[in-house]
Structures are given as structure tokens and as C-alpha cells.
Amino acid sequence: MKISAKGMFKRLGYNKERILNDRFILYKKPSGIGYCCIRFDLKDKTYDAIYYFGPKGGCSPYILSIKEILAIQKQMEELGDEFIYECKRNV
Numbered sequence: 811m812k813i814s815a816k817g818m819f820k821r822l823g824y825n826k827e828r829i830l831n832d833r834f835i836l837y838k839k840p841s842g843i844g845y846c847c848i849r850f851d852l853k854d855k856t857y858d859a860i861y862y863f864g865p866k867g868g869c870s871p872y873i874l875s876i877k878e879i880l881a882i883q884k885q886m887e888e889l890g891d892e893f894i895y896e897c898k899r900n901v
Contacts (some may be wrong), residue, residue, distance in 0.1 A: 813889070814884070815844065815884040815885035815887075815888050817876075817882050818881035819882065822875075822877055822881060823840075824833075824837040824846075824848070824881075825838055825839070825841045831834050831890075832852070833851065833852055833853050834849055834850065834851055834852065835849070835850040835885070835889075836848070836849045837849075837852075838881045841861070844863040844864050845861075845862055845873050846859070846860075846862075847859070847861070847862055848872075848878070848882065849858050850852065850885060850886075850889065851896070853890070855890075855894065856893060856896035857882065857891050857893050857894075857895060857896065859872040859874055859878075859882075859887075873877075891897055892899065
């Protein structure tokens, strides 16, 4: 049985969203008072993983599990396998 990246993220509790005129693919998962977010930028060919805090705002880099890394690799294969990780230092 073959599974898609969307199916892998869904099994991990993520919901898929498309934003900004189909430029980004965004997977969000509620976690505690905030949510985890994995975003693929289709124009710049980058992706990032961030944890957003609740109503008070703020964010921090998110540490990925091995299953999340495998889902990210699957998504990159489906999109063309040219993506690089973008680390935001000012979060």
C-alpha cells in the first residue's frame, strides 16, 4: 500500500492548508496551548517547522520527530525534491 505525504501528515494529526495563491503548503497540528506548523514555500523551494504559542503570540523552532521528517521527505519527493530547510533565527 502506497501512502501520500498528505496521508502521512494526516496520520500524525496535521491538517493541510494552502495559503497565499497556492504559494505555500501548510500543515498545522494543535499541540498544548499553541500549534505546530510545517510550511513548504513552493516559489523559493524552502520549508520550515515552527511552534506557535497561543493567544499571547510568539513562536520558536520546532523539533521534528522521525515520522515528521519522513513525511517531509515524502512531500519533497512529490514536489520535486529540490527543497532546503530554512532556519529563522529571529523567532
